Amino acid sequence: MAKGAKLADVAQAAGVSQGTASNAFNRPGLVRPEVRARIEAAAKKLGYAGPDPKGRLLRGGKVNAIGVVVSERLTDFFDDPYNRAFMSGITQVCDERGAGVSLISAADARGVDWGIESAVVDGFVLQCVEDGSRLIDLARRRRLPFVAIDMDAGPDMSTIEIDHRQGARLAAEHLVGLGHKRFGIVALELIYDNRTGLVSRERRLATEEGVTRERFLGYDDAFRAAGLSIDAMTVVEATNDTETGRAVVAKMFDAAPEITAVLAMSDVLALAAAAVAQERGRQIPRDLSIVGFDDVPEAAKAQPPLTSVHQPIVEKGRRAAHLIFDRGEPRKELLPVSLVVRGSTALPRR
Amino acid sequence: MAKGAKLADVAQAAGVSQGTASNAFNRPGLVRPEVRARIEAAAKKLGYAGPDPKGRLLRGGKVNAIGVVVSERLTDFFDDPYNRAFMSGITQVCDERGAGVSLISAADARGVDWGIESAVVDGFVLQCVEDGSRLIDLARRRRLPFVAIDMDAGPDMSTIEIDHRQGARLAAEHLVGLGHKRFGIVALELIYDNRTGLVSRERRLATEEGVTRERFLGYDDAFRAAGLSIDAMTVVEATNDTETGRAVVAKMFDAAPEITAVLAMSDVLALAAAAVAQERGRQIPRDLSIVGFDDVPEAAKAQPPLTSVHQPIVEKGRRAAHLIFDRGEPRKELLPVSLVVRGSTALPRR
């Protein structure tokens, strides 16, 4: 039970040098069996159970774990099916390589003892909707490899992204093609000032968040091509959770009962919209068409199944993890999106 | 960009001693502003962004992260709503304390470079359905605090558990009280030999897994009190996932179409049973009553809402995390269970 049996103690007790003791544990083949037995006996007697990773770490080894930085609180992180799918990709490659993953929340940065600055990991995956550039700075300072997801980390930094604008355009084109003209748009955060609900034209034009902005542009691309204008549409803003989604969608329906189609920037929000619409007695897709974004697993299982912009979420996670583990040159990857048409969209009722 | 700017380099460049440089970063108050400015300038020039956690770690600090050991592959872990709820509890207290959590998979232990033996964490939470005792051994060897969930880790070790037998008894009593006599039991693994499907009496009696055994006992308590016998019931075994659940439940219905009530050892399995039953045209609860176990969030949202044995999953996670961070005496905690009656149970059809 002696608190501090260390390798040196074991070596001494066994009458060998520290180096030999080290070998006995790390390269058993290199040490004569009888000596090894002596060392093991000494170790057992001292209650020593092998080299302490901390020492080994300092000496220069890899941690063998990847840090995933998320902007929300850890508690909320796994509520989002997108995040689950993304983590699934990361953990797939961690599983393959016998590595671990450490979760690092960047929410509430004051007084944290475990953050980008101090996490013991081999690299970071920055999966942050908010405050991205600050975190990128921090990560860069750590001088550990990192990859930013859906965020430009600047030159010489790895990035994995999808073409948000294109995805949004596909979604809007689909609905426009069906003949819809009056749209509601359920957007992700435009600006990180904790406001949600109906969005004025000014606010929309002031959108700071890159992903949201790109998607607006994509919707607008399709609108313009059809002679419509995004200015005429009803836009609401929400954080990506069901509760907020339901609240803002309710406001949207109240403000614009005439809309026949909803473009949501995530499936979570799309499904919230569907639920609210159904509760209000609107049948989908007969009375209202809805297109989501992400194509999370839940989309296909919904009732009716949700038409959505598919993005390879799991693959994003896999690529990110590989980029960390395989320390190559920094690179930018752009993954493809596509529209998956399911049962939540149809011709407008008339 | 020099790869190895260390504290000593900064100190030298700034013309101060290493100790002072250290203070400049860790206790800025202790060093004269002008000196500190010089140090910071030197640091910036050398591209040094503060003390490396690895060094600090070795010196004796906390990692500020908790290791969660799971027996499945990480990839599958978050598919299980029970696990999500449990992690939610753990991450709540991590969020509160600005700490992190590291996921450690104990599946596939060969050739892993990141496991109980080597993870850099302050303590472990052992949330393992399988292979518990081996992992407990490993954890004990690390000499880090750890707490075992639903598993006895032996004297002097912390444990958090619920009364599985009591929970199971409540579930069975409820159905027995409604008048059911012919039961199907969907059990979690009895023995870790990768077998699933119909379970013979011999195999049931050979159950190795503690939780499963306790729950069998609980069911049987209720049966016996009503003059029934578990020997007369149809038992199937599954891993805790929807796919396997559906498969074994199908076998159960084929083998015993006469059952009027299903006792499932998890909500995931219960919901799988409900789905299969409904696909076969059996209405719940009219044609079949089902009781789950765990009371995961999905249970209440199911159609019909699932009657289930509630256990405080999130609280289990919270307690576990506290036990690690607050290094107290080892303790055994037994958390309460209760039956939540919802819409999936009713009188037998005739």
Add this chain to the structure above:
DNA sequence: CTGTTAGCGCCTTCAG
């Protein structure tokens, strides 16, 4: 095979 030794990067007494 085995022993010696020099760090890995940092923090913290302990004197000044």
Add this chain to the structure above:
DNA sequence: CTGAAGGCGCTAACAG
């Protein structure tokens, strides 16, 4: 306030 020195536990390189 500042500087010097020891050690945290381990590994790898090198010399026997």
